[in-house]
Amino acid sequence: MFERILLTTDFSPHSLALLELTLGIARTFGSRVLLLHVDEEEQLFPLQGSAGLIHFLEEVQLRREAAFARLVERIARAGIPVSCLRAKGYASEQILACADRERADLIAISMVGVERLKQALVGSTAKKVLRHARCPVLVTSPFCRPADLRLPLLAEGEEPDGEPLSAPEPGLLEAEALAAGRPEGEPAAETCRQPAQEPVQPSSWPTIRRVLAPLSLDSHPPAATRFAAQVADSLDATLELLYVLKVPTLIPSLPGEPPLSFPADSLAQYQGEAWFRLAELASGLSRRQVEWSVTLGSDEAEAITEYARQSKADLLILPRKSGRPIGEFLFGRVSSAVAKIAPAPLLLYVPGPDAADGGK
Numbered sequence: 001m002f003e004r005i006l007l008t009t010d011f012s013p014h015s016l017a018l019l020e021l022t023l024g025i026a027r028t029f030g031s032r033v034l035l036l037h038v039d040e041e042e043q044l045f046p047l048q049g050s051a052g053l054i055h056f057l058e059e060v061q062l063r064r065e066a067a068f069a070r071l072v073e074r075i076a077r078a079g080i081p082v083s084c085l086r087a088k089g090y091a092s093e094q095i096l097a098c099a100d101r102e103r104a105d106l107i108a109i110s111m112v113g114v115e116r117l118k119q120a121l122v123g124s125t126a127k128k129v130l131r132h133a134r135c136p137v138l139v140t141s142p143f144c145r146p147a148d149l150r151l152p153l154l155a156e157g158e159e160p161d162g163e164p165l166s167a168p169e170p171g172l173l174e175a176e177a178l179a180a181g182r183p184e185g186e187p188a189a190e191t192c193r194q195p196a197q198e199p200v201q202p203s204s205w206p207t208i209r210r211v212l213a214p215l216s217l218d219s220h221p222p223a224a225t226r227f228a229a230q231v232a233d234s235l236d237a238t239l240e241l242l243y244v245l246k247v248p249t250l251i252p253s254l255p256g257e258p259p260l261s262f263p264a265d266s267l268a269q270y271q272g273e274a275w276f277r278l279a280e281l282a283s284g285l286s287r288r289q290v291e292w293s294v295t296l297g298s299d300e301a302e303a304i305t306e307y308a309r310q311s312k313a314d315l316l317i318l319p320r321k322s323g324r325p326i327g328e329f330l331f332g333r334v335s336s337a338v339a340k341i342a343p344a345p346l347l348l349y350v351p352g353p354d355a356a357d358g359g360k
Contacts, residue, residue: 005105023074033081241293244295
């Protein structure tokens with residue numbers, strides 16, 4: 001399902017927490033991890049600079065190379081195949097191009113990183129990736145803290161057991177012959193083998209036991225439930241289908257008018273119909289670990305995140321688009337809003353007839 005996972009990193013704390021989540025998923029699906037970092041300095045600074053600026057950028061590059069090597073060692077010690085990718089350019093453009101070129105089945109990215117000023121200038125990298133990616137995207141929001149991933153942030157140069165990381169052994173990075181004929185801006189790639197150290201045990205990886213799949217019942221619900229069920233089955237997790245029944249909570253009235261509330265009988269009827277639809281979808285999944293619920297809310301994104309928080313969901317699965325133009329506009333906006341405030345990791349995909357294959 002996810003044979004090739006493109007893991008993006010800017011070495012920020014949130015991207016490092018995302019690394020551990022991605023390792024657990026890669027181990028579950030038998031995936032190869034494509035580790036990508038994009039250098040954007042040439043786009044942010046003029047090519048001609050002072051000697052001080054040149055020295056600063058060289059120092060930045062050295063530190064990034066050391067950090068990148070530590071991440072490669074961490075993945076290799078987990079026994080997971082890893083390919084190393086470096087690129088120069090705007091991060092969102094390079095991530096999308098790399099995902100297409102490397103035939104990635106999943107992109108893993110954090111909604112927050114070391115890009116506060118850049119967000120104000122050119123917009124969020126993650127937001128652009130979510131909007132244009134052709135494959136599913138695994139994203140963590142600023143509210144999905146490392147504690148929610150059940151892994152504390154590591155101090156620089158430390159593994160979970162507290163031992164310092166050593167430099168990669170000679171031969172850890174086996175560079176392929178890439179210098180000749182590579183198009184400008186294409187990532188440099190390296191195939192990395194596992195060092196001769198005892199693999200890291202997966203006990204510290206995030207545990208996904210409960211998957212929440214909010215649905216839009218007006219577009220592709222069978223395909224959406226099949227995709228969510230396939231992910232939950234692979235993770236051996238309980239799947240809960242959720243439908244948000246949107247009702248107005250603030251109905252204006254003129255002075256002296258009695259308050260107006262939504263008719264209780266109509267509300268009960270709509271809830272019953274939605275519950276019955278979810279029950280039908282659940283019955284077609286032929287799996288025992290499936291539940292379904294209907295919740296009320298005036299804002300779908302807030303209702304989904306609040307329900308995820310109360311139900312202690314470990315992973316949310318949402319479609320990025322709907323099948324109809326109006327549904328694409330509305331539910332696409334909901335998924336984008338959830339990505340910003342989700343209390344747990346969020347897997348976004350494009351539903352369709354082949355949604356069970358990742359929406360590709």
